[in-house]
Amino acid sequence: MLLGFFYQLRAGGLKVSITEYLTLLELLQRRVIRFDVEQFYYLSRACLVKDESLYDRFDRVFSAHFKGVEDLFGPDGADIPEDWLRKQVELGLSEEEKAQIEALGGWEKLMETLRQRLEEQKERHQGGSKWIGTGGTSPFGAYGYNPEGVRIGQEGSRQRRAVKVWDKREFRNLDDSLELGTRNMKVALRRLRRFARQGAAEELDLPDTIDCTAKNAGMLDIKMVPERHNATKVLLFLDIGGSMDDHVRVCEELFSAASSEFKHLEYFYFHNCVYEGLWKDNKRRHGVRIPTMDVLHKYPADYKLILVGDATMSPYEIGHPGGSVEHWNEEAGATWMKRLLDTYPKAIWLNPEPEQRWPFTPSIQMLSQLMQQRMYPLTVAGLEQGIRELS
Amino acid sequence: MSDLRFSGTDRYVATEDLTTAVNAAVTLGRPILIKGEPGTGKTQLAEEIARGLDRPLLQWHVKSTTKAQQGLYEYDAVARLRDSQLGDERVHDIANYIVKGPMWEAFEQDTQPVLLIDEIDKADIEFPNDLLRELDKMEFYVYETHQTVVAKHRPIIVITSNNEKELPDAFLRRCFFHYIRFPDKETMLDIVDVHYPGLKKELLSEALNAFYELREIPGLKKKPSTSELLDWLKLLLAEDIPAAALATGDRRKSLPPMHGALLKNEQDVHLFERLIFLNQRNNR
Numbered sequence: 211m212l213l214g215f216f217y218q219l220r221a222g223g224l225k226v227s228i229t230e231y232l233t234l235l236e237l238l239q240r241r242v243i244r245f246d247v248e249q250f251y252y253l254s255r256a257c258l259v260k261d262e263s264l265y266d267r268f269d270r271v272f273s274a275h276f277k278g279v280e281d282l283f284g285p286d287g288a289d290i291p292e293d294w295l296r297k298q299v300e301l302g303l304s305e306e307e308k309a310q311i312e313a314l315g316g317w318e319k320l321m322e323t324l325r326q327r328l329e330e331q332k333e334r335h336q337g338g339s340k341w342i343g344t345g346g347t348s349p350f351g352a353y354g355y356n357p358e359g360v361r362i363g364q365e366g367s368r369q370r371r372a373v374k375v376w377d378k379r380e381f382r383n384l385d386d387s388l389e390l391g392t393r394n395m396k397v398a399l400r401r402l403r404r405f406a407r408q409g410a411a412e413e414l415d416l417p418d419t420i421d422c423t424a425k426n427a428g429m430l431d432i433k434m435v436p437e438r439h440n441a442t443k444v445l446l447f448l449d450i451g452g453s454m455d456d457h458v459r460v461c462e463e464l465f466s467a468a469s470s471e472f473k474h475l476e477y478f479y480f481h482n483c484v485y486e487g488l489w490k491d492n493k494r495r496h497g498v499r500i501p502t503m504d505v506l507h508k509y510p511a512d513y514k515l516i517l518v519g520d521a522t523m524s525p526y527e528i529g530h531p532g533g534s535v536e537h538w539n540e541e542a543g544a545t546w547m548k549r550l551l552d553t554y555p556k557a558i559w560l561n562p563e564p565e566q567r568w569p570f571t572p573s574i575q576m577l578s579q580l581m582q583q584r585m586y587p588l589t590v591a592g593l594e595q596g597i598r599e600l601s
Numbered sequence: 602m603s604d605l606r607f608s609g610t611d612r613y614v615a616t617e618d619l620t621t622a623v624n625a626a627v628t629l630g631r632p633i634l635i636k637g638e639p640g641t642g643k644t645q646l647a648e649e650i651a652r653g654l655d656r657p658l659l660q661w662h663v664k665s666t667t668k669a670q671q672g673l674y675e676y677d678a679v680a681r682l683r684d685s686q687l688g689d690e691r692v693h694d695i696a697n698y699i700v701k702g703p704m705w706e707a708f709e710q711d712t713q714p715v716l717l718i719d720e721i722d723k724a725d726i727e728f729p730n731d732l733l734r735e736l737d738k739m740e741f742y743v744y745e746t747h748q749t750v751v752a753k754h755r756p757i758i759v760i761t762s763n764n765e766k767e768l769p770d771a772f773l774r775r776c777f778f779h780y781i782r783f784p785d786k787e788t789m790l791d792i793v794d795v796h797y798p799g800l801k802k803e804l805l806s807e808a809l810n811a812f813y814e815l816r817e818i819p820g821l822k823k824k825p826s827t828s829e830l831l832d833w834l835k836l837l838l839a840e841d842i843p844a845a846a847l848a849t850g851d852r853r854k855s856l857p858p859m860h861g862a863l864l865k866n867e868q869d870v871h872l873f874e875r876l877i878f879l880n881q882r883n884n885r
Contacts, residue, residue, distance in 0.1 A: 233629065242624055260768075261778070470767070
């Protein structure tokens with residue numbers, strides 16, 4: 211049975227190795243845990259998952275695989291007291307969502323429908339758009355996307371054993387915030403390290419020590435220097451939304467690699483092409499905008515500029531004033547690009563679109579020309595070329 | 602190895618998932634990697650395991666300049682060079698200049714020790730790779746004296762990380778992993794109870810409410826964590842602030858007393874004050 215679980219984990223995108231699997235078996239053989247699913251869940255998680263951003267994936271596979279087992283440990287409560295549900299909904303919904311419920315005939319009607327469905331439905335269900343279960347778009351069940359949905363089984367109390375820990379999926383937020391494979395990118399970014407000596411002198415300066423010892427007629431004269439630190443400064447501009455949605459993963463990888471590699475990293479978001487405003491928090495992109503001019507003035511020319519975007523848009527968005535899809539821009543995107551490049555001579559554009567497709571997209575050609583051909587594919591190889599250009 | 606079991610101590614509340622992971626690591630003598638928000642008691646865990654199991658504790662605090670070799674041993678060539686200049690007798694035996702690191706010391710203990718490798722992510726990206734064999738086989742080779750140091754008892758190694766750098770897969774595969782998530786209200790009550798058993802009940806529940814409301818505020822640079830809560834409670838106790846002062850109904854209308862213990866950052870305090878201001882204006 212565990213072998214199936216192992217392969218299911220691997221199919222679910224968790225890179226579980228044979229040694230980790232054998233370790234788990236050894237632990238079971240040595241009776242580290244009592245015969246208890248919950249403890250087995252904790253044990254296998256500690257043993258097989260090594261990154262909290264993958265906890266959620268693990269929870270899903272675990273839940274799918276051990277669906278039958280949990281029934282052995284007690285019934286999955288099908289009769290849910292109404293007042294509990296009510297409390298749950300009130301806690302989980304925002305004011306707007308509550309208003310939406312009202313619009314749909316109100317709370318009473320919703321509960322009425324739920325009661326009917328509960329009677330019609332006899333077994334556990336997942337997905338779909340009508341039955342009560344998880345992951346669907348029906349208004350009833352958990353983790354769905356229907357704004358007026360009723361959450362069942364997400365109450366997070368330790369005492370309530372009927373709700374399985376792995377079904378709570380507390381780590382959902384963490385998934386996708388970090389992905390595997392950023393190490394390759396970091397290694398590529400390391401080329402950009404420019405070392406400068408700052409701070410306390412705590413490293414032996416061998417050439418100087420030898421020199422001074424020789425001058426000192428052979429008596430040792432130790433010279434120390436401060437350790438070298440990475441002094442590279444980077445401005446990272448990321449295209450976000452629209453056609454970039456397909457490339458979110460690789461951009462996140464790049465971002466997490468870059469943010470841990472450089473001490474002086476400033477990032478800003480833009481949409482399609484750079485115009486007069488940038489933003490730092492995508493949730494508040496329409497509220498809090500930072501004038502691009504301020505950015506140009508604030509960060510001196512020794513910053514290296516890395517633009518990340520697919521550069522796939524209508525040519526008007528680059529060439530003409532007022533071409534932006536989101537707002538009225540007084541000046542054309544090309545003007546702003548020129549300003550950026552004038553301020554930061556060391557600049558590259560990283561493009562997640564496959565390189566073969568570039569010749570067929572006019573806007574990529576335009577931007578590549580604006581960048582003076584300093585556009586590189588967002589792959590490890592492309593990143594290396596780009597970094598060589600920057601350093 | 603033995604049937605040792607760790608189940609928290611009188612001053613450390615360990616949840617079931619944490620104890621399961623720790624016991625797995627203790628049983629097999631493999632390292633356990635602990636991650637979590639700052640202030641959730643990662644470093645303290647090692648101290649408490651040592652206390653709970655009655656084992657000696659060795660600590661190795663990693664900094665950005667730490668090299669893996671320093672945990673094993675260091676050859677103090679400069680001291681030897683100096684001694685040779687002064688004609689010291691000690692200079693003829695190289696072993697005099699081998700300085701043992703915390704891992705070597707842990708390997709030499711007569712009882713199974715607990716070794717804390719604190720904040721491993723602070724070191725260079727290659728640091729964990731340089732410790733693979735040492736953590737796996739619990740042995741290493743000293744080139745200068747041609748000896749192999751083998752652990753008498755596989756130490757219980759607790760490694761903490763703040764996720765500043767990614768750790769290599771090969772390293773992770775040799776460890777157990779646990780992510781200490783922020784405690785829920787009930788666990789938090791247990792934790793506070795362990796630290797301040799005499800705390801007035803109502804004061805505590807009001808303070809906890811204020812604390813969780815504060816954590817909910819979006820945009821805070823550093824969310825207050827468990828250790829900050831404990832500090833704050835200590836202050837509230839010392840000043841003997843009544844529970845009523847905390848229960849202002851809506852936390853968004855006023856700063857909690859002694860907020861300096863919870864908000865560690867000027868911008869955060871400003872943000873908070875601005876929110877209060879906005880809120881008052883909206884309510885008018």
